[in-house]
Amino acid sequence: MQTKAQKRSILLSTEIIAILLIYTWIAETEAKVPALIVFGDSTVDAGNNNVLPTTLKANFPPYGRDFMGTRKPTGRFSNGRVATDFYSEMYGLRSFVPAYLDPEYGIEDFALGVCFASAGTGIDPETAGVLSVIPLFKQVKLFEEYQARLEGYLGPEMAKKTISEGVYAVSIGTNDFIENYFAYSTPRFLEFTPERYVQFLINLGREFIVQIYMLGARKIGFTGLSGMGCLPLERNRNPMWGRPCIETYNKAARDFNSKLQQMTDELCNALPDLQLKVAHLYDFFANILQNPSLYGFEDAQYGCCGTGTYELGYLCNEYTPFTCTDASKYVFWDAVHPTEKTSRIVAEYLMNTTFSKFK
Template sequence: MYSTVPMVTVLALMALMPLLSGAVDIHQVRQLAAKNNVTCVLVFGDSSVDPGNNNRLLTPMKGNFPPYGQDFFDRRPTGRFTNGKLATDFIAEAIGYTKIIPAFLDPNLKPIYLPHGVSFASAASGYDDLTANLSNVLPVSKQLEYLKHYKLHLSRLVGAKKAQNIVRNAIFVLSMGTNDFLQNYYLEPTRPKQFTVDQYQNFLASRMFEDIKEMNRLGATRVVVVGVPPLGCIPLVKTLTGQNTCVESYNQAALSFNAKIKEKLAILKKTIGIKDAYVDCYGVIQNAINNPKNLVSTNRIRETLRFLGLMETSKGCCGSGTIEYGDTCRGMTTCADPSKYAFWDAVHPTEKMYRIIADRAIQSLNEALID
């Protein structure tokens, strides 16, 4: 008897199977990390990896109020734009040195935590400095300046030689790019007058290239870059464009940009010998979004979905789920079970989705950086 499940569905399931089968062996990850002297995780980027640096900035781009953080420790809103942990928190926990990655600008950050990793990321930032400047947040250039401050503090704490070793063996994570398109290119007039979409992608990829070269000059030898998600499937984008389905032109821009990221990483590997890994955030989220629509024809597929746990992928958990994020999510009611949602607000993933992304990132680390 021939299967009635479409081939695209089978392929999607195959792509998800490592995540669904619990393929990430934490014990193995920690063994490999120890074997290869991985010391900590140092993070750069936007709201996808900002644990609260923006709390210290004069910017409206903050998430340090309820309902953000309702599933975090003590139900505490930290500045993370989700209900609980970020993907970088899960990555650090898997490696084994800390349960969360703190914000470098957190006034309560104790020096003893510095060797275990920090985040310099700033919500609403991007590879383009203009993107950060539009919201008065930290551009990558400023995040790299704080990396220098981090190294000085670390040297005072553990000595120059050990501090150098910690940075050299750290995993540097870069996660940004979404705001460059959604809050800059597609919203503001400056860049579209200067660049076509393709040219702007090249500009962003070149900025990333230079950022990683600067990180390498500051000691980085291992870099993980997270690709941009399917921009056209973000609930807010669908709402603003009046579409019920993903906006194909936005998704195509994301796919094209991600391809250019991978090209630049290949060049960096050849020219400066940096070890790198690429995390296919686009594919992970796209699979989660598509599967509930496509995978409803058999009991086996329903069981797979229950294991994954994501039943609502078209809107967020906060408020209506179609337009609220950041300050407009403040004090709003939320869905009964965020673990069934891919999106927490109209822009950002839930803790559940971040865990899935982290699993993919850890697999990439095993393959490209550690193993």
């Protein structure tokens, strides 16, 4: 059995290796990646929801309290940065990816990276309607607008190079199940079995990939779903039973990931020069939850904010009692979203396994 000193030594060695890997990734990819372009939901939203007439926002404390030393609530659903911010830094671009609708930034900022993601959205357009956020097809429209602005800023040739050689990070799908299908009162639940709804989402996802491919995207990393049944919001629905993960939700995530990989293989065979990769997250994140101490965490069941059971968005605010003082001890920041530390660990893993593999 390992002693505490041995465990600390292992953790320290792991952190040193991770730092060395980051510098290796930067050295290898700096000249190859002109920009990072982000589509998705709250896992990667950098603040686009701030300007929307929706209740799902995170532009107030304690969100952002650890954001790059500024304590700025940017609209990210985190105490700090999200995974795509770390991708950008690892690519040698900048330390964060700005939100396209954030008035503080312009095309000179977006030329190196831009985020179109919107918290609460999904692959299914009906999911975005639940909380009045940006559906995926409108994110594509913003991408088209961005291309026109980029061409005006860089010129046609450089803009085309940025679009074709940039890396695209897509993180979406969880809300389709949590907000939409498994809400049970929605039309989708009455219309589809879980298996058919997964296929419905995959078909829509295929259409999205083809759309951005036709607009010039070639290097696309689509992050698979993690065990959404293990989110604090879901686990704490059954406190009397020891707060187990909800297997129905996790099975849907695994089915989605399997079909996503099949769709990826089919599209790569059908579309010339397409480099579409699935960033497999399910097993890695499950290991974090099962062995949190190996990653330097003390709590993997509750979020840092409030009681850590249901707080999210406006329920996680500066007046919420019981919010933890050190988010780095927690896997989750609120009842759904990871802490900055978790996002960094996930980003390092996915960069090593997926996002550093584009040619």
